[in-house]
Amino acid sequence: MTSLPRHLTEFPSIDSHFPFHMSINRLTDGYPAHRHDFFEFSLVIEGSGKEMINDDVHIMQPGTFTLVMPYQIHEIISSSNDPIRLVNCNFGMELFTRSSQFQGMNTLLFEVDEEWPAFFQYEDDQYNQVKSLIEDMFLEYNHANMWRKELITAKLIEVLITFDRSRRKQITDHKKVQMKKPEKTLIWDIIQFIHSNYRETLSLPIISEHFNLSISSVSTLFKHHIGQNFVELLHDIRIRHACSLLVSTDLNVTEVALESGFGSYKTFSRVFREHKKISPAQYRKNYTENSSRKKENGL
Known part of the structure; x- marks a missing residue:
């Protein structure tokens, strides 16, 4: 593709x-x-x-x-x-x-x-x-x-x-159901594994070892079926979880970073800005102000 x-x-x-x-x-x-x-x-x-x-x-x-x-x-x-x-x-x-x-x-x-x-x-x-x-x-x-x-x-x-x-x-x-295609089954297993474990330490070598595959094989699966590499997908999932924590909890930004699977606030802040174009603190502030405005307008 x-x-x-x-x-x-x-x-x-x-x-x-x-x-x-x-x-x-x-x-x-x-x-x-x-x-x-x-x-x-x-x-x-x-x-x-x-x-x-x-x-x-x-x-x-x-x-x-x-x-x-x-x-x-x-x-x-x-x-x-x-x-x-x-x-x-x-x-x-x-x-x-x-x-x-x-x-x-x-x-x-x-x-x-x-x-x-x-x-x-x-x-x-x-x-x-x-x-x-x-x-x-x-x-x-x-x-x-x-x-x-x-x-x-x-x-x-x-x-x-x-x-x-x-x-x-x-x-x-x-008719009888056809057998699953091994490659397709494998990529869904990998995606589900990442979505279940993204808050832990994850890397291509860890994924490769878990599924008994070479690093190049895993990279090829991502490129062919998802159109993203492993790091891009992992960051998307972690940032989404971080956003949900920012709007639904009182955790400070460093705690949000750790709860989302990032090893440091510095990395989290950089990746968050790349995805959302604003800082985590500003994202939370914008959400709070928008929610208050909607309540005032009866929405």
Whole structure:
């Protein structure tokens, strides 16, 4: 893969302590090829078109549910005569990888994409059931009720499990599932390992030794499947965690650096500025001021 589409790494709440966002979008001209380092599911409500995920194309119409895994290249093609209206949900890997409580969800989410299809076409009662569940989740997301995050997470798990059961049944009803491709399985194992251990000391030699691979082999896997090298990915994950600590805790900046896996404040400050263009202290101040402004305006 010599040329990669733009890499989208942000959504409104990705740097918060709850990396989750929902929106309803209308696409008259589709959406250009892109990739990102978070999960995204969508449910088509109106319109029609096509979606390409890596090299696979499927039809989009009311009831089409799609789960896009991190780093997959995907594109939506729609017609202005029949624009697509869909619900989009973005959530960070750390929503589940931070706790061993969700080990089962880690297995579901990190299933290699060649093994199970990335989409499912819901029909009739099943579509109404899933649509109703997602509408409830969207409503909960837009209100500041008690236990909001817990309820959203529970509903997200139900949506994902319903999808996984549906696609598995569809495949096993028609044909046997093909064997996983070793290389693809390996890169997902490595990504999951990094997301589970980024607060510890990590390096290419450590990753290579853990997976019994040469350093050059690991570097090639990153370049081919992710389009980032190991250090870039590790810094992205650590900075995101640092941002969530800055906005949700009273830890001082040095403590945030250590809790995020950085060995020193100096390194943390440099990498943070490279990613966010401001200092960690200014990031926290900006977030606090924006939050206060929203409260004053009743938002």
